[in-house]
Amino acid sequence: MTTVALFGNPNTGKTTLFNRLTDSYAYMGNWSGVTVEKKVGMIKNTNFAIVDLPGIYSLNPLTKDEAVATNFLLTEDQDIILDVANASQLKRNLLLSIELLEYGKPTIIALNMIDSLRKMGISYNQHILAQAFDCTVLMTNARGNKGTQELKQELLAEDPCLPATNFELPYPSSVQQAIKQAVNRLTQDYNFEPHYAKWLAIQFMNANDAVVTFAQAQELRPLLEQAPYYQAQHFEDKIYQARLAFIEATLKTAREAGTSPRVRDITAKIDRFATHPVLGLPIFIGIFYLMFKLTFDWVGTPLSDLLDAFVSGPLSTTADQWLVAIGALPFLRSLIVSGLIAGVGGVLVFMPQIFTLFACISILEDSGYMARAALVMDKLMSKVGLNGKAFIPLIIGFGCNVPGIMAARTIEQPKERLITTLISPYMSCSARLPIYSLFVAAFFAKNQAIVVLSLYFLGIVVALVLAKIYQKVFRSESESVFMIELPEYHLPQPAIIWHGTWDKGKGFIHKAGTVIFGGTVLIWLLSYFGPTGIASDIGHSFTALIGQFFLPVFAPIGLASWQAISAMLTGILAKETIGASLMVLYHTSGRTVLVASLAHMFTPLAAYSFLAFILLYIPCFATIAVIKVETGSWKWAWYSVVSSLVVAYVVSLLIFQGGLLLGLH
Incomplete structure (x- = not known):
């Protein structure tokens, strides 16, 4: 098998190019010893595997993601290196290219986003660049699927063993002499290949933390003994300056006669408003409001109503009639009709809303706006001891x-990373949307988008308040620098939007067939049986007993329905099961009927308090598990469980009791 290592800076279109080359034939996993995601794709009908490495600016790692890329060169086998560079940002992107070329393996540089370069009125001579860097240089536009077939053909050439690069950068004489001495000793004493020994020496002189750690582990004395000399001679600065000077000279030579830009610089004009210190935040709020209007008023809900009419009507009735016709036991009929169809089917009717929301998010990502959202929030995040980079996980x-x-x-700083991990569960995930949809339809029909938007921002506010508290508790006072590349705005492409929407939404369908299925069966069994056997009515079932037991605890936050409490408990498995449980407990497979039933069990104030509790309380099992994995300790996972429960109760209590004091109902 031929392994192609895919490198590149963030926001160079690397993932899009990966999808084009592999036709989405990819599988996921984790790198040995770390939890960072490993993505490998096969070029269809070939033995070529493409390893998509995390986006990095250099081989000197600052985060766990970046360390994976460098360690791949140190410990893994690769046959070809494919470096994806943003054609409109070559001065910075080619710094990584030089580090990869010095590794010595056959290398292809793909100048991606070539359309953006041409819009700027700039073009480069491809042959001059290829000659200067001693490797194959190709022009691509992965979004438009241009140049990708040529790139694939280059990889799949009859002789897959492309010639190794002999690229050598003219470093200052003192650096070159030190490199020569180190290479001689490394090849003689440790039997390293000359190219690999030279790359190790340069990276060590460049103070690459991963390579220094590797040298210490391997006891590479030729490097370790000279470390004080390298530092005293400022080799790191000399290497950087030599690389930068070479890139500037090469680009100057390769640049061809400029042409006038074919389009106006729309990106700069939009960013005057989208990233404005004052207007940026209102625009961000307005965009999300529009997103929820599409999800709940204009597109998602009407489609959900049509699907609900089918599930609660023809599907449920036909299934019941068919079970009667074949003589199915009442127990089995109840399980299928009142349990599975009512529960799982009742959740699946929210698919149009879920997919509408994911489509909106995919559009924001593909258009280039998401990076602006992080930039806009940077000032606010800095007030709680974080930076805009922490807003991206949120x-x-x-x-x-x-x-x-x-x-x-x-996130580079360990304390900032821990704080971000602890506050992330307060973000309103898509699994909560079915519950929101039910309650806003029942109590806030005229203001659905505003109410849902308020819940999303309630989660953000709670997260930021806790981040400020954690900053004081953990003494995370040191500020880290926030750097983010703002890509050009693009018109979203339908294929990319669909791919992103499906990738996000298929997990919801998978849960419907697994966790929601299991949760529905569990809640149905608990509602069908009681202490004396089959319950004569649901009020004597195990579910009712559990819900009634907790009623005094939840009464202060406005919950007077044991059904809601019992359904809420199943949400610890997965938040989607709450809606399924309510369908089962209210004996309905129809969304419309359930909405009418809820209207008699809650007041609008109690309903909002309940939604706030659902937003903030115990994370689902999958989230708890990933907190344990990311922090390396069950302590923080259990802390998240307890603290979120306390926070949810306190916030809901303030909402409900405060509303009563203000005369709201």
Whole structure:
């Protein structure tokens, strides 16, 4: 098998290019010894495997993600290196390219986003670049699927063993002499290949933490003994300056006669408002409000109503009639109709809303706005001891808290990373949408988008308040620098939007067939049986007894329905099961009927208090597990369980009791 290592800076279109080359034939896993995600794709009908490595700016790692990329070169086998560079940001991107070229393996540089470069009125001579860097240089536009077939053909050439690069940078004489001495000793004493020994020496002189750790573990004395000399001679600065000077000279030579830009610089014009210190936040709120209007008023809910009419009507009735016709036992009929169809089917009717929300998020990502959202929030995040980079995991948490917490790996400071992990579960994930949809339809029909938006921002406010508290408790006072590349705005492409929406939404369907299925069966069994056997009515079932036992505890926050309490307890498995449980407990497979039933069990104030509790209380099992994995301790996982329960109760208590004092009902 031929292994292609895919490197590149963040926001170079690396993931899009990976999907184009592999036709989405990818599998996921974790790197040995770490929890960072490993993504490997096969080029269809070939033995070529492409390893998609985390986006990095250099081989000197600052985060766990970046360390994976460097350690891959130190410990894994690879046949070809494919370096993806943003064609409009070559001065910075080619710094990583030089580090990869010095590794000595056959290398291809893909100048991606070539359309953005041309819009700037700039073009480079491809052959001059290829000659200067002694490797294959290709032009691509992964979004438009241009140049990707040529790149694939280059990889799949008849002789897959591309010639190794002999790229050598003219470093200052003192650096070159030190490199030569180190290489001689490393090849003689440790039997390293010359190219590999030279790369190790340069990276060590460049103060690469991963390489220094590797040298210490391998006891590479030729490097370790000279470390004080390298530092005293400022080799790190000399190497950087030599690389930068080479890149500037090469780009100057390769640049061809400029052409006038074909389009106006729309990105800069939009960013005057989108990233404005004052207007940026209102625009961010307005965009999310529009997103919820689409989800709950204009697109998602009407489609959900149509699907609900089918599930609660023809599907439920036909299934019941068919079971009667074949003589199924009443127990089995009740399980299938009142349990599975009512529960699982009752949750699946919310698919249009879930997919509408994910489509909106995918549009924001593909358009380039999400990076602006992090920049806008940087000033606010800095007031609680974090920076805009910490807001990116929180945004991802709107889809699912699990990948949101995993995204905190990109935060350099350990204390900031821990704080971000602990506050991420307060983000309103998509699993809560079915519950929101039920209650806003029952109590806030005219203001659905505003109410749901308020819940999302309630989660953000609670998270930021806790972050400020944790900053004081953990003494995380040192500020880290926030740097983010703002990509050009793009018109979202339907294929990319669909791919992103499906990737996010398929987990909801998977849960319907697993966790929600199991939770529905469990709640149905507990509602069908009681202490004396089959319950004569649901009020004498185990579910009723459990809910009634906790009624005094939840009465102060406005809950007077044991059904809601029992359903809420199943949400610890997965938040989606709450809606399924309510369908079962109210003996309905129809969303409309359940909405009418809820209207008699809650007041609007109690309903909002309940939604706030659902937003903030105990994370689902998957989130608890990933907190344990990311922090390396069950202590923080259990802390998250207890603290979120306390926070949810206190916030709901303030909402309900405060509302009563103000005369709200």
